[in-house]
Amino acid sequence: MNQMLAAWQGTVTPEMEQVARDEGYPVEPVLQGVAAGTIVIPANMRRKNLKAVGIGTGLRTKVNANIGTSPKQSALDDHRVKLRVALDAGADAVMDLSTGGDLDRCRREILASCPVPVGTVPIYQAAIEAKERYGAIVAMREDELFEVVERQAKDGVDFFTIHAGVTLESLDRLRKQGRLTDIVSRGGSFLTGWMLHNDRENPFYKEFDRLLEICLAYDVALSLGDGMRPGCQADATDRAQVQELLILGELVDRCREAGVQVFVEGPGHVPLDQIIMNVQLQKRLCKGAPFYVLGPLVTDVAPGYDHITAAIGGAVAAMAGADFLCYVTPAEHLGLPTVEDVREGVIATRIAGHAADLVKRVPGAREWDERMSRARKALDWEKQIELAIDPEKARRYHTERNPEKFAGCTMCGEFCAMKLVGEYLGKDYENC
Amino acid sequence: MNQMLAAWQGTVTPEMEQVARDEGYPVEPVLQGVAAGTIVIPANMRRKNLKAVGIGTGLRTKVNANIGTSPKQSALDDHRVKLRVALDAGADAVMDLSTGGDLDRCRREILASCPVPVGTVPIYQAAIEAKERYGAIVAMREDELFEVVERQAKDGVDFFTIHAGVTLESLDRLRKQGRLTDIVSRGGSFLTGWMLHNDRENPFYKEFDRLLEICLAYDVALSLGDGMRPGCQADATDRAQVQELLILGELVDRCREAGVQVFVEGPGHVPLDQIIMNVQLQKRLCKGAPFYVLGPLVTDVAPGYDHITAAIGGAVAAMAGADFLCYVTPAEHLGLPTVEDVREGVIATRIAGHAADLVKRVPGAREWDERMSRARKALDWEKQIELAIDPEKARRYHTERNPEKFAGCTMCGEFCAMKLVGEYLGKDYENC
DSSP: OOHHHHHHTTOOOHHHHHHHHHHTOOHHHHHHHHHHTSEEOOOOTTOOSOOOOOEETTSOOEEEEEEOOOTTOOGGGOHHHHHHHHHHTTOSEEEEOOOSSOHHHHHHHHHHHOOSOEEEOHHHHHHHHHHHHHSBGGGOOHHHHHHHHHHHHHHTOOEEEEOTTOOHHHHHHHHHHOOSSOOOOHHHHHHHHHHHHHTOOOHHHHTHHHHHHHHHHHTOEEEEOOTTOOSSGGGTTOHHHHHHHHHHHHHHHHHHHHTOOEEEEEOSBOOGGGHHHHHHHHHHHTTTOOEEEEOOBSOSSOTTOHHHHHHHHHHHHHHHTOOEEEOOOTTTTTSOOOHHHHHHHHHHHHHHHHHHHHHHTOTTHHHHHHHHHHHHHTTOHHHHHHHSSSHHHHHHHHHHTOSSOOOOOOSSBTSOHHHHHHHHTTOOOOOO | OOHHHHHHTTOOOHHHHHHHHHHTOOHHHHHHHHHHTSEEOOOOTTOSSOOOOOEETTSOOEEEEEEOOOTTOOGGGOHHHHHHHHHHTTOSEEEEOOOSSOHHHHHHHHHHHOOSOEEEOHHHHHHHHHHHHHSBGGGOOHHHHHHHHHHHHHHTOOEEEEOTTOOHHHHHHHHHHOOSSOOOOHHHHHHHHHHHHHTOOOHHHHTHHHHHHHHHHHTOEEEEOOTTOOSSGGGTTOHHHHHHHHHHHHHHHHHHHHTOOEEEEEOSBOOGGGHHHHHHHHHHHTTTOOEEEEOOBSOSSOTTOHHHHHHHHHHHHHHHTOOEEEOOOTTTTTSOOOHHHHHHHHHHHHHHHHHHHHHHTOTTHHHHHHHHHHHHHTTOHHHHHHHSSSHHHHHHHHHHTOSSOOOOOOSSBTSOHHHHHHHHTTOOOOOO
C-alpha cells in the first residue's frame, strides 16, 4: 500500500508498525509524520523481504552506504561482499550506483539479497545505455530516460535520486555565480551536458508529473538530488546551490500533493560554520522534508581521511536536523573503496549520526552511552566490547594493544587512589 | 627571556618573531597577545633548539601528541619512534606522559631530540617516586612534589599540567553532584587520593605561589589541568566540572599577575550540543586564556574510533574558540597506541583543527583548500597528493584503489558532459 496515501486515510501499514517498533515510538506519531511528509518510509510495493526503515524528524539518524560496479570491472567491484559488509557494519540503506557490467542484473541481485531500502540514480543507467546505443550520452531520448525509471521501479527500487533541480534557471545562476569546481555531481553533469547540447529543459523537471506517476504507481520515494552541490569549501552555499534548493522546495510541494514520499539531498563540501544554516534553510524551504546529506565534508585537504571530514560535518548537520547521512569512505577523492573502506565509512557515519541522536534525544541513544560508561567504570571489558559500535575492532585493538593481559594496577600499592576516592564518594569500589 | 615579562615591556623576543613568521602575522599582535595572556608561547629558558609555537586567539589551532613509556615496558613503548612519527605527522607539541622506566632519562631524551614544545604532568613522576620510596602514592611529601616540579623545569620542560583545581571545595561539589564515572583524570585521582588520605588541601593549590616561583624562574607555562573532567557524556558540564573551572579562572589571574604564562585544560567527554557552551564558559571565566581540550569525545560507544569521536568534538570546540587540541588515538579506552595509531591520531586532530581554522579565518587556511580544489578540478593527481594533509597515505590509497592507472574517462564518448558544461561556463576544459 502507498505509505502516504494510507497515512492520509489514517491507515496504519505494516511498514509504519515496523518503524514505530524499531524506533521505540507508538505508531501514531509515525503515521502523522508520514502523512505530513516529515517522515519517509521508502518501501516499493514490489519489494520483497524489506525490513522497513523510517527517515525523518524524531527518528534515529540513518546511514546510507553506496555500492555497485564500475566500468573498470576490477577486483574492487565485488558489490556482493561490499553489500554484506555494509549491512554487517550497520548501514540502514544502500544505494546501487553501478556503472559497469549488466546493470539490470546487478540491481536485481542487490534487491533480492538486501533487507534494507535500496536506492538508485536512474540517470546513470539511462546515460550508459544512450552511450551504448548512440555513442554519446547527449543523444539520449527523453522517453528512454523515463523507460529506465519505470524499469527500475518495477524491479522494486525503494528510492530514486532525481536531479530535477538542475534547470535552465539554476544553470544560468551557476554561470553568473562563477565557481571553483563547477558541477561535481555526476548525475548533474550528465543532465547539464544533455540540456546544453540539446538546448532543452531538464526532462525530469519539465515532465515532473510523468515521474510522479511512476513513483506513485510503485510507491517509490523521491530523493531530490542536488546537482548543484558544492565540490569545495569555496563554492559552498552559493547562489547556484540555493537556487536549486528553491526549486527542490517547490517540487517537494508537488510530490506531497501527488502522494509521493520525498526527501531532499544536500551538500557536499561545506565549512563548519555554514552547516547549521544549510540544514535550517533546507528545512524551511522544503517545509520539513527529510534532509539527506553527503557529508558534509568540512575541509578539502584530507583525501584518505574523508570519512573523518564527513563525520565532523555529518554530526553537526544531524544535530541541526539532517535525517539521513550518506557515508563517505577513506577512498573518497582517491579511488574505489575496498571492503575495509566500506566498513570504516559506515562506522564513521554511524558515529556521526549517533553523536547527533544523543542530543536530539532519540529514544535509546543516551542509554547506550550510559551502559558503556558503567561497563567502563566497572572495568568490565567483555561488556565494553559487546557494547562497542564495532565490537570486532574493539576486541582486536584491546587484544593487540594490551601485550600483558590486564590484571589490576601496580601503580598505587596498598593505598589505591581510586579506592580512596570511591570510599569518599560512598561507593563500593574494586581497586582499579 | 620570560615571554610575558618581555611583552609587558614591549620587548619582542626571538620566540615572538618565530611565531609571527609562522602564522603570517606582524609581530605586534603576537606581542600584545602574550602581554594580555590570550597567546601563550611555551618556551623554557633552558630549552635548546626549540622552534617556538604560539597557542591562542587568532593563531592556527595547535595539536598535541602524548607519548612516553608505560610501567609494562612493552614493545609498544618505543617513545623515540612515536616522537618521530608524531612530528612527521605534524604535531605542534608533545607531552611526555611516561610512567615506566627511568623517567628522568626518558624526559631528557625527548627534550634533546624534540624541536617543538614539550609538556609533562609532574604529579606522575612524584607519585611514582613516592610509590618507590614509601610503597604508596599517598605517602608522598609536599616538598617532594615541588622538588620534582623544579627538577623537570631545570631540564627545560616548556609546560606543566598542574591539577590545582582539584581542591577540597571541588571534591565536596563532586560528592554532592553524584557522577557516573567520578574522576577519570589520572593526575586528579592521585591528588584526590593523597588529599583524602592525608586530610589536607591540594599542595598545588595551597602553595600555588611556590609553583609560580619555579615557573617564573624558568619560564614554564602552566596548563591548568582539569582533574574533574567528565569521563562520559552523562557527567559532562556538571557542578563538579564547573566548580573546578571557577577555581582555575582565579588561578589564571594569579598566573598573569606573576608573569607566568597560562592556559586551561578542558574536557573530555561532552555531548555535541554542550561543546560551544563549554568553550564560551571557559573563555569568559578564564578571561580569554587559551583553551586546551582533550577531544571532546562526542559519544562513549566508539572504542577503536575515538580519534573520530574526538575529531568531531575538537572541530566544534576549535570553531568556538578552543586553541589547542590534545590528540586522541584509535587505541583510546582500549590499550597503548601503536605507531600507526599515533599517526592516525595526529592527522585526525589536525583535520579537526584545520576545519576550525577555515572558519576562524586563520591566515593561509582557506588558500590551502582552494589550492587543493584547483588541483582536483584540473585532475592534477601529483598536486593533490602533494597538498594532502597526509601525502603518504593519499599516494598509497590512490595507487592501491586505482587498479588501472587513470587515463581519461570512457563514460561520455565523443560528447563529454564535463566539457559541455565547461564550454557553457566559458572555461577552457580538458575532457574529464
